[in-house]
Structure formats: C-alpha cells, structure tokens
Amino acid sequence: MTLSELYEKGRRIIGEKDLAFFLEAVETGFITEHDRRIIDRYTFRQRCIDGVEADPATEILGLELKTPVIMSAITMPIPAIVDDGLMAVAEGLKEAGSLMWTGTPVPMDLKGLKATGVALAATAKPFKDRARMFEALEKIQSGGADWVGLEIDVGQGTKIKDRPIVADCAPLTLKEIREVRRNVSGPFWLKGVLSRIDAEKAGEAGADGIVVSNHGAHTLDYLPHPFQVMDEIMEAARGRLAVVVDGGIRRGSDVVKALAFGASAAGLGRPILWALAAGGREGVRDLVREITEEARRIMSLVGASAPTRVPREALIQD
Template sequence: MGLADIYARGEAALRQKEIGFFLDGVETEFILENDRRVLDRYTFRQQCIDAVEADTRCRILGVDLATPVVMSAMTMPIPSMGEDALEQVARGLKNAGSLMWTGTPIPQNLARLAAVVPLAANVKPFSDRKKMFEAVEAVQKEGVHWVGIEIDSGQGTKVKDRQMAKDCTPLQSKELREIRAMVDRPLIFKGILSAVDAVKAVDAGADAIVVSNHGAHTLDYLPHPLQVMDEIVAAVGGRTVIIVDGGFRRGSDVLKGLAFDARLVGLGRPILYGLAADGERGVQAVIEEITGELKRLMTMTHTPTPAHAGKHLLVEF
C-alpha cells in the first residue's frame, strides 16, 4: 500500500465510525484548507549535480531518531480503535525510528509505552491547577522522555460546533516558570503562533516549542505555522528547538518545515490513518514512506542532513 492508499483507506475506515468526527476542524474548518494552501506555496530549488545520498537521522533533546518525522500529541480517538491500539502506535513508531507523543486523556500505561519508544506526553492547562501540576509530576514518574504543556488549550478544544476539552484556563508566564522548576527533563511548550508567545516560552525555560495551530481543534482562523515561522525564528534566535505541525502529509511538506528551521515535523491525522488502515504496520509505513520521500528530495536538493535544510531550498510562488 502506498501513502495515498493508506490515507484513503484509513480515512474511510475512521469515517465509518462515530470517531470519524475527530478528523474534522473547529467551526468553519478554514484552517484545514489553509494548511494545504500555505504548504502548496513552496516549490524546491533542485541541485542534483554532485549529489550525495542524504541521511535523515537526527539527535534532538537527547533522543536519537532515524527521521525528523514524529507523532504529534494525540490520545483520542486511539484507545477506541482497539484494546492495544496505543501499544500498536508505539511499536509502529519504534520500528520506523520515530517518537510517540500522547495528548488528552493522559494514557494510564505511559510507562509501558516509554519502554517501547521514545515518548513525550502532553498536559493541558486544566483550570484546576492542582490537577495540572499533579499530572506533570505523574508523567515524569512514568518515565516519559519529554514533557509537553499545551499553552494553546486555554479555552479548551472544539471540533466543528462541539466543545471537547473543557475546564481549561490560559497559563501565565509565572506558571510556565513554576512548571519549569518541577520538570527535570526536556520541557516543551506546544501551540506557539506568535513571536511574543515564543519569547515568553523561551524566557520561561522551554527546551523546545511546537509551532502549531493544534490541527484546527482550538480556535478558528489561526494561521498555518509557516505563516508565522519567520517571526518566531527571528525572535528566539536559536535559543530553543523548534518543532512544527499542521497539515504535513508528504516528505515534500516535511522538507518545507525543515527549510523554515524546524528540527522536527509532527503528524496528527496521518498516524490515525496508518493505524486505521493497517494497525502497527500502517503507522510504521506512514513514517517510513514519508521519510523515504524526504530522503529523495534531500538528496536532489543538496541537503545532506536535516540540519542543512534552509530557506535557500525554497522557490515561492
């Protein structure tokens, strides 16, 4: 099965079930269309004479990966796709040399997942701050490699007109610093979409930020991350690792993210498609197919490693 088949088969399988609505976007769904439009604005400057075979491996925040393509933070609707569906995702990602990232609800079996694959776990800004701080403690005890905090869920989450996560309140800078003080491993603030928030996150001690519009599950009419990357990259000035997600579907999309200075590119829905199409093998195939596409492009654009990607690769139209 090629990537297009996996996506088509996976989406069709999910749409047949009640959980299919998780693929939709908030309110007007403008973001889903805009994500594609923005990614399609860029083409590549081919430079292939004297090409050398590219190497997609990278080391990020102490974790060795075969690819800069990782899972974006997600739990729902994975548990309802099979009793051991989270474990299947973990194994598929591990086999592909990638990283797993859980969301809300925080899975009970994080320690089991962390034993299989490099694991990051997100915590939401619950209005009940005691619950939030306890969750931050709990995921560390489970042995996750990175801790993620969703700074963009301050008004909960929403799919079309249906409010999903509730009881969330925006975080204050002081609280970001309190979280930093209690996290003894890489700490990542997810959902940055402006230079102002990026600087606040880095000043509070973020080891990485995820530039993300939350895959159209928070607010309507948010930009695609690449629309705001330049201002964010300029503002943080190399002081943190930048991760990006939102609408990335192919190796070509990933290279665009890397060209804008992201070190990792996250996939949300494609992981669900892979899992729905072919379980653990489907998840592995999604990462491997995209990585294969990325490697071809890197080789033919004189990009020996992900760190060599830059704006010089892009021809905008």
C-alpha cells in the same frame, strides 16, 4: 500499501467506526483547507550537480531518531480505533525510529509504552484546576516520558465543529509556566506557539523546545498555518529553542519544507490515526518510513545531507 492507499483506507475505516467527527475542524472548517493552501505555496530549489546523499537520522534535545518525522500530541481517539491502539502506535513508531507524542488524557500506562523502547513525549493541558494540571505533569514524569510538554494554546478550551470538547482550561501566565519548568527535570516543551512574542516568552520561561502549531484546528478558527509565522518565530528561537512544526503535514515534501524553515522535526496528527486504522502497528511504521523516504529523496535534491542542513533558500515561494 502506498501512502495514498493507507490514507484512503484509514479514512474509510475511521468513518465506519463513527470516529470521523474527532478529525474534523473547529467551526467553519477554514483551517484544514487553508493549511494545505499555504503548504502548497512553496516549491523546491533543485540542485542536482555535485549532489549529496541525505541521511534522515537526527538528534533533538538528546534523543537520537532515525527520522525527523514524528507523531503529534494525540491520545483520544487512538484506543477507540483498534484494541490496544496506543501500544500499536508505540511499537510502530519504535520500529520506524521515530517519536511518540501523547496528548489528553495522559495514557494510564505510559511506562508500558516507554517499555517498547520508543522515544516518548507527553503533554498536559492547563486545566482551570491547576492541581489537576500538576497531577497530569507528575503522571508524565513518573511514567518515564523523555520530554514533558505543556499545551499553552488551549486556554479557551478545545472545540470541534460547534461542539466544545475540553472546556475546563484557563490561560497560563509566564509565572505559572516558570513554576512548571522548575518542576520538570528533563527537556520541557511548550505546544501551540504561533507568534514571535510567545516564542520569546517560551525562552524566558526556560523551555527547551516549542511546537509551532494551530492545534490541528481544534482550538480557534482562522489561525494561520505555522509556515506563515515560522520566519518570525525562528528569529526568536534559533540557537535557543528546538522547534517542531505540525499542521497538515502529509508527505515528505511537507516535512522538508518544515525543515527548511528551521524546524528540527515535523509532526503527524491525523495521518497517524489513518495509518493505525488501515494497518495497525505496521501501518504506523510504514507511514513514517514512507514519508521519511520521500523526505530523504527531496533533501538530497536540495543539497541537504541531513535534516539540520536544509537551507531556507531551498524554498521558492509562489
């Protein structure tokens, strides 16, 4: 199956299973089309003569990956898409040499997912009941996740269309994030940064990495696409924090744009769900392999031998 066929089949099956709602966007739906419009504003500065062959393998905070194409934090509705869906995703991503990132709820069997050998990250939500947040963090750490993440962008809960989904959250203070940091032994990530000020505070809190994200349009309407704020965020993050970007990443070209802005990796949200629905474990593996191969070709033609070497000048803005 080509990438387009995988997406088309996955969308159809998710529709047939009555799960399409979970992939919709908050309130007006503005973000979905806007994400695409912003990504499409950039084209590539091609350099053919004396070109390089790119190798997509990369290392992020001690994890060796075969690709800068990783999964974004999602748990629901994976188990509803196929039986043992989380395991299928773990195995597919392991085969592709990528990273699995789970969201809410923290999967019951993180240890089982980790036993596949996949690089594994997981996030917790800032539940109003902070004891519940610390329980989730504990579950992530005892489950053997390589990275621990905290979602800073759901202080007002999550919402799809007009329906609140997670309502029992409250915003985090810098002091609270520092306390969480003290309780986390491995690399610690904050997900949902969309401004320079939050990137600076992430550094002050002792985070090792940030995910620049509008939460796949499941929090506030009219949030920008991460590319619109990447330059200001990189001023605060460069040399200090690892950066992952997600939101509307669908092809290798989108990934290379994220790398050019200074990200170490780009995250896939909905594409993982479509690929899982369309082809199970192999679907997820082929999705990441295809996007990685597209990204490798483009990296070569912008003169970048590695994901960390894609220059900002590779992008031409409309």
